[in-house]
Amino acid sequence: MDYFEKTLKEREIFSGRIIKVKVADVELSNGGFSQREIVEHPGAVAILAVTDEQKVVLLRQFRKAVEEVLWEIPAGKLEKNEDPLICAKRELQEETGYTAEKWEKLCQFYTSPGFSNEILYLYRAEGLKLGLSNLDQDEFVEVFTLSRKELEELLEQGKIKDAKTLLGLLYFNLKDKTT
Amino acid sequence: MDYFEKTLKEREIFSGRIIKVKVADVELSNGGFSQREIVEHPGAVAILAVTDEQKVVLLRQFRKAVEEVLWEIPAGKLEKNEDPLICAKRELQEETGYTAEKWEKLCQFYTSPGFSNEILYLYRAEGLKLGLSNLDQDEFVEVFTLSRKELEELLEQGKIKDAKTLLGLLYFNLKDKTT
Numbered sequence: 001m002d003y004f005e006k007t008l009k010e011r012e013i014f015s016g017r018i019i020k021v022k023v024a025d026v027e028l029s030n031g032g033f034s035q036r037e038i039v040e041h042p043g044a045v046a047i048l049a050v051t052d053e054q055k056v057v058l059l060r061q062f063r064k065a066v067e068e069v070l071w072e073i074p075a076g077k078l079e080k081n082e083d084p085l086i087c088a089k090r091e092l093q094e095e096t097g098y099t100a101e102k103w104e105k106l107c108q109f110y111t112s113p114g115f116s117n118e119i120l121y122l123y124r125a126e127g128l129k130l131g132l133s134n135l136d137q138d139e140f141v142e143v144f145t146l147s148r149k150e151l152e153e154l155l156e157q158g159k160i161k162d163a164k165t166l167l168g169l170l171y172f173n174l175k176d177k178t179t
Numbered sequence: 180m181d182y183f184e185k186t187l188k189e190r191e192i193f194s195g196r197i198i199k200v201k202v203a204d205v206e207l208s209n210g211g212f213s214q215r216e217i218v219e220h221p222g223a224v225a226i227l228a229v230t231d232e233q234k235v236v237l238l239r240q241f242r243k244a245v246e247e248v249l250w251e252i253p254a255g256k257l258e259k260n261e262d263p264l265i266c267a268k269r270e271l272q273e274e275t276g277y278t279a280e281k282w283e284k285l286c287q288f289y290t291s292p293g294f295s296n297e298i299l300y301l302y303r304a305e306g307l308k309l310g311l312s313n314l315d316q317d318e319f320v321e322v323f324t325l326s327r328k329e330l331e332e333l334l335e336q337g338k339i340k341d342a343k344t345l346l347g348l349l350y351f352n353l354k355d356k357t358t
Contacts, residue, residue, distance in 0.1 A: 003241035003248060003319045014192045014200055016216040019294055021193055021200050026243060034317035036243040037195040039218055041294065062182035063292040064205060064215040069182060070292055077293075109342045112290040112297055113242040113249055114256075115198055115220065120342070138213035140182045163288045163299070163342050170349040 003029050005036070018042070018077065041118035045088040046075035048106065048168035049098055049125040055145035056172060057096055057128070058165070062140065071160055073168045075120075084108075084121035092125060094134045096143045101127025106171050111163060120164055124171070148172075182208045184215070197221070197256065220297035224267040225254035227285065227347035228277055228304040234324040235351060236275055236307070237344070241319065250339055252347045254299075263287075263300035271304060273313045275322045280306025285350050290342060299343055303350070327351075 005026040014021040020040040028034055049057040062069050076091030078084065085103060092098050106122045135141065146154070151169055154160050160169060184205035193200040199219040207213055228236040241248050255270030257263065264282060271277050285301045314320065325333070330348055333339050339348060 003239075005241055005243050007243075016202065017214065019200075019216050019218065021198075021218075023195065024243060028317055029241075029319055032317065035196065037198050038244045039198065039200075039295075041291075044293070060182075062184055062208075063289075064184050064186075064203060065217045065294055065296045066289055066292050066298075068292075070289070072292075075293075107337070107345060109340050109345050110242075110245055110249070111342050112220075112295065113245045113247075113251075113341055114223070114254075115244055116218075116291065116295070117244045118291055119245075138207055138211065140208055158286070161288050162292055163290050163346065166286060166288050167342065167346055167349065170346065 005029070005034075008033075037115055039116040039118075041077075041116055042080070043078040043084075043119045043121075044075055045078065045084050045091060045121045045123065046073050046164040046168060047088050047092045047123050047125050048073055048172055049092055049096070049100060049128055050172070051128050051145055053145075053147075055147050056151060056169070057092075057098060058144050058146055059095060060142040060144070068161070070162050071154060071165060072162045073165045075164060085123065088121065088123045088125070093131065094136075095139075095141055097131050097133035098125075098128045099131060100125035100129075107167075109167075122164060122168060122171070184208070184213070187212075216294055218295040218297075220256075220295055221259070222257040222263075222298045222300075223254055224257065224263050224270055224300045224302065225252050225343040225347060226267050226271045226302050226304050227252055227351055228271055228275065228279060228307055229351070230307050230324055232324075232326075234326050235330060235348070236271075236277060237323050237325055238274060239321040239323070247340070249341050250333060250344060251341045252344045254343060264302065267300065267302045267304070272310065273315075274318075274320055276310050276312035277304075277307045278310060279304035279308075285347070288346075301343065301347060301350070
């Protein structure tokens with residue numbers, strides 16, 4: 001079946017530093033009409049960075065949209081036409097100071113395709129070496145490395161509230177439980 | 180450490196049918212200033228619905244924001260002040276026709292806290308019975324039930340591109356591999 005929705009008209013509502021917002025008038029597959037509100041985002045990367053001691057690098061970071069400090073794996077937005085792997089290497093180093101010898105792509109996904117085109121590329125990084133971090137001027141994060149036991153506690157207590165971080169940690173468990 | 184960002188001024192850019200967009204001028208914890216672009220969303224639920232034959236209910240649905248038909252677990256937006264579990268029962272029935280005897284909350288998470296406050300409540304539903312579905316007027320979906328083998332193939336081929344669906348399927352695997 002083909003559920004494609006044809007754009008009849010589109011107007012740009014907002015063009016910000018990070019997101020753009022559009023409203024599209026669409027024709028539905030049954031001939032009806034509707035409106036779709038769309039948030040355009042440049043896309044992002046996230047990194048499940050695992051130390052030689054099998055600890056995972058997590059950040060504590062304030063997120064204005066939810067007015068909360070969240071536990072998150074390192075992540076960052078793609079620059080224009082940037083290769084996701086190059087972005088992931090850059091962001092890991094900038095946010096945490098770590099560089100990694102071994103990189104593996106785990107998956108890619110849309111974070112919330114009902115209203116946003118944000119795509120996220122998730123990598124696993126191993127063979128970590130700690131150097132200097134280099135944060136953006138308006139970025140403040142604390143860096144931690146947590147053991148499997150500590151991560152399980154955070155998960156059980158519902159303290160991991162970020163989708164990409166949950167996904168990364170589930171991949172970490174999965175991989176290690178099945179190999 | 181306290182990384183709270185104080186809102187100095189906030190302006191509403193857009194108030195749509197589903198999302199609101201705001202820009203906040205914030206004071207950073209180091210005394211500097213920045214702007215945050217924020218998308219407000221009513222929140223949503225998603226359901227990992229597992230049949231007695233251990234098949235998972237998936238939908239095929241066109242998503243205008245990404246101009247693609249995606250595989251997704253059943254999901255839907257919260258109505259104002261709606262209890263997430265009641266919403267999950269309603270959405271499962273409306274989208275797929277299924278009702279379920281047994282409900283378990285798996286987790287809740289922010290889909291993309293860097294710019295949006297959307298929160299998603301993920302449930303597992305079992306003891307399914309098929310009745311009539313009842314879709315919104317501008318909603319068109321195809322309903323499938325897929326075996327573990329079929330799901331693994333979709334995952335391996337990178338055909339599951341939606342964050343909540345990946346999470347649901349990882350929980351499905353995890354649970355069944357560890358029990």
